[in-house]
Amino acid sequence: MEAGVACKLNYPTWIESERFGRNSTGSLRFSRIAKQEHKARLVVSAHFPVLTSSNRFRSVSFEVSCSSSKNFSASTIETGSVHAPYDEALVLKNKSLEVEPYLNGHSIYLVGLMGSGKTTVGKILSNVLSYSFCDRGKCTSESIKEFGLNKKEVNGMSVAEVFKLHGERFFRKKETEVLQRLSSKKQLVVSTGGGAVVWDVNWDYMQKKGVVVWLDVPLEALAQRIAAVGTHSRPLLHYEHGDPYTKALKRLSYLLELRGKNYAKANARVSLKEIAGKLGYRDVSDLTPTEIAIEALQQIEGYLKEEGGMVIAGL
Numbered sequence: 001m002e003a004g005v006a007c008k009l010n011y012p013t014w015i016e017s018e019r020f021g022r023n024s025t026g027s028l029r030f031s032r033i034a035k036q037e038h039k040a041r042l043v044v045s046a047h048f049p050v051l052t053s054s055n056r057f058r059s060v061s062f063e064v065s066c067s068s069s070k071n072f073s074a075s076t077i078e079t080g081s082v083h084a085p086y087d088e089a090l091v092l093k094n095k096s097l098e099v100e101p102y103l104n105g106h107s108i109y110l111v112g113l114m115g116s117g118k119t120t121v122g123k124i125l126s127n128v129l130s131y132s133f134c135d136r137g138k139c140t141s142e143s144i145k146e147f148g149l150n151k152k153e154v155n156g157m158s159v160a161e162v163f164k165l166h167g168e169r170f171f172r173k174k175e176t177e178v179l180q181r182l183s184s185k186k187q188l189v190v191s192t193g194g195g196a197v198v199w200d201v202n203w204d205y206m207q208k209k210g211v212v213v214w215l216d217v218p219l220e221a222l223a224q225r226i227a228a229v230g231t232h233s234r235p236l237l238h239y240e241h242g243d244p245y246t247k248a249l250k251r252l253s254y255l256l257e258l259r260g261k262n263y264a265k266a267n268a269r270v271s272l273k274e275i276a277g278k279l280g281y282r283d284v285s286d287l288t289p290t291e292i293a294i295e296a297l298q299q300i301e302g303y304l305k306e307e308g309g310m311v312i313a314g315l
């Protein structure tokens, strides 16, 4: 009987379709009742190892045991291993469902140096949580579109032009005005500008109904990303000389020294170095934006759990 039941059940398909969670290593048990034949209960115990950058599949070793309504003592009918894909979209969705009750409508404000992925990761978070995405001021939801300020443009001018015509202080004041207006809204993911952390008043606005998350990316990785897209839209890099990578690295090192303590005030920190280490990757550039978004949710959950849930004023 056992062999017959076992043949009809495709364990690899089960294993691939089950929720593995995000732990880098661990084990799971799950069971199915086979209704046909003799009402047999099959239990699969699966053990999965650390992910490596060279292989986004997990080699899952499993043991299948079977018991029936007539014979309760389980006997092992098969052991083996399968290659189960790591479905990051599914893991992200599951994580967002887990975090939502703790988040309870709090907005998420992403902070970090320019190029740290606030826009890229922010869009992923807003999609999975069904929150509006705001690239500083301009949001995807109609009701808040009137803010009309976004990263690339201020009143029709590029950020670089605003810096040139009106100076950095004018830009910062606009940034603060926008954060003030966003601060009364819930269910937003806001990609702030790299310098938004410097003015204390901005923290009051971001934390009024929001959790602040710092995307902590190594400087070399940031410089590489910026060099790949050019420095034209980031006026603070124009002060330096050299090729785009060198310009970015020099200025970002200076900015990190200046702002490091401000970023460290964030409620949750997403360290790319730490995620890469946890997942067994050699380099932070192996991380996908979705993997970073998953870690962001994980850190937000940790923070909110520690804070005893919904402590943010006004929620």
Ligand SMILES: Nc1ncnc2c1ncn2[C@@H]1O[C@H](COP(=O)(O)OP(=O)(O)O)[C@@H](O)[C@H]1O
Binding pocket: 112, 113, 114, 115, 116, 117, 118, 119, 120, 121, 191, 225, 226, 229, 285, 287, 288, 289, 292
């Ligand atoms: N995890 C990542 N891996 C590789 N490139 C990334 C990653 N996240 C963002 N980028 C790239 O880096 C650049 C800056 O990202 P962006 O999201 O605009 O950063 P920010 O909004 O913090 O300035 C973009 O070209 C983007 O495609």
Ligand SMILES: O=C(O)C1=C[C@@H](OP(=O)(O)O)[C@@H](O)[C@H](O)C1
Binding pocket: 112, 113, 114, 115, 118, 151, 159, 192, 193, 194, 195, 196, 233, 234, 235, 236
């Ligand atoms: O670090 C900063 O002070 C700035 C970062 C830029 O935004 P990103 O962080 O989106 O690049 C932009 O706001 C402006 O160039 C100033």
